[in-house]
Amino acid sequence: MRHIVLRTALACAAWWGLAGCGRTVPADGELAVIPQPASVGLAEGSFLLSARSPIVVGMEGAEPVARALDQVGEALFGRPLRRADSPAAGAVVLRRDTALAGEAYALTVSPEGIDIAAGSPAGAFYAVQTLRQLLPPEAFGAGDVRRAEIPCLTIVDEPCMRYRGVMLDAARHFFTVDEVKRLLDILALHKINTFHWHLTDDQGWRIEIRKYPRLTEFGSVRTRTLIGRDPGGEYDETCRFDETPYGGFYTQQEIRDVVAYAAERFITVIPEIEFPGHAVSALASYPWLGCTGEQYEVRQTWDIDDRVYCPGKETTFEFIENVLAEVAELFPGPYVHIGGDECPMTYWKGCPHCRARMRSEGLTHWRQLQNYSTARLERFLNARGKQLIGWDEILEGEVTPTATIMSWRGTEGGIRAARQGNYAIMSPGTYCYFDHAQAVGEGEPLSWGGYLPVDKVYAFDPCAGLTPGERRFILGVQANLWTEYIADFDHLQYMLLPRLSALVETAWSLDRKDWEDYRRRVDRLRRLYDACGYNYARHLWAE
């Protein structure tokens, strides 16, 4: 459907006549869906969606999809849509089609109504997200529309990659449950199916663990925050700090609430509990978790920290397994992420417990202490029906064949994983780190790391360098929102949009990417962002 421009058959004046009282919003003449669907067949005519269009839920488990349609109704007409038991004129029908794969859908708009056939409720949900982009963006918002026009067409669509993720670092800066939900709404619009929630780090522990209350009482608050550029270890009087104590955490009830909200949008939540590095907030709460037993403060600056868990002591494993047991209960999804990145071994090398562990386990390299720990946590998680994910550092030394690797230091880790038969998710800093700047110049907020403009995000090929056989092990791609310098939700949206729309074309539409066509389509998506009140970077349009 390259560059298809629809011409509305009727002049606007006639529309007003047809509509009677209330606004009728005509189709805006352009068909532009992101991510690019697999196939689009345009037909004659159009359908008028109105508050009187009933939903027919002819598919088990599709109530959340009907509720997503209700939200469309709210945004357009100021009220949810009605339900009907059998297809009637003007209805939106949801039905299962066993010929379609799990996340696939076929969306048919005809003058008589809308038919959504899908392999599962998830597929039907994606059809609704497509439908939102077929409606005129200007119809969203005030809830004062009487009828909205949609062009007649058939879209048959399914994703190229099964894992489409976004990670939020809620440790460096905290985002409220309400903000996380608004983020999930944005992810849903982009057909993202995984939310990776980074819940613990040096600068704050953000998840309530019943057995260890000090983690949140003490470990969730730092006394101040570095707000200037990180000098990389030399923190002298030239550094700028915000001297206000900073904290926040999610109660288990709140976690459940977010998980349910995500499930309603067919998004699986993966919790990340960092081990054995990025652990200062835990060690500050329970000093016996570290090699020396020293009392630390929750970290106030960024970057890598030497103060990590002691894998020599049994009490450390007792702790982390008790934590993971509560986490496994809270998150119904198949994965638990144990971090594993950037773990210096400085303290291990001087620790009698670590040395004793090396001896008793017959380990010859210090890094094997991490391999040993990861394998042990994997056994623990597997026994609870969960699979382990870790950052690509868990590949150093050796890793079990069943761990899933998240490749962030380039795609090399993912390639290595795929070659040895481990599943991998590609999230390289060079293409997927949305904490990096997307533009240069005055007014651009302080950011971490390199330069990642939207065209570079779009150019990402997660399967480069892999044979077709190896590609099977690449589950998908993920954008990472590290938040050292992202302190509020407005800024978070700015870093995410529109770059997410570029990355999701790689995840969903890998075999049909076209930068020029994307640029045309994203122009329309931007109008939907405006209608939804999302904050986004405008550089793409300023070029």
Ligand code: TNX
């Ligand atoms: C590296 S990516 C980290 C994070 C930082 C990020 C900043 C990864 C597994 N670790 O701790 O926040 O760089 O871009």
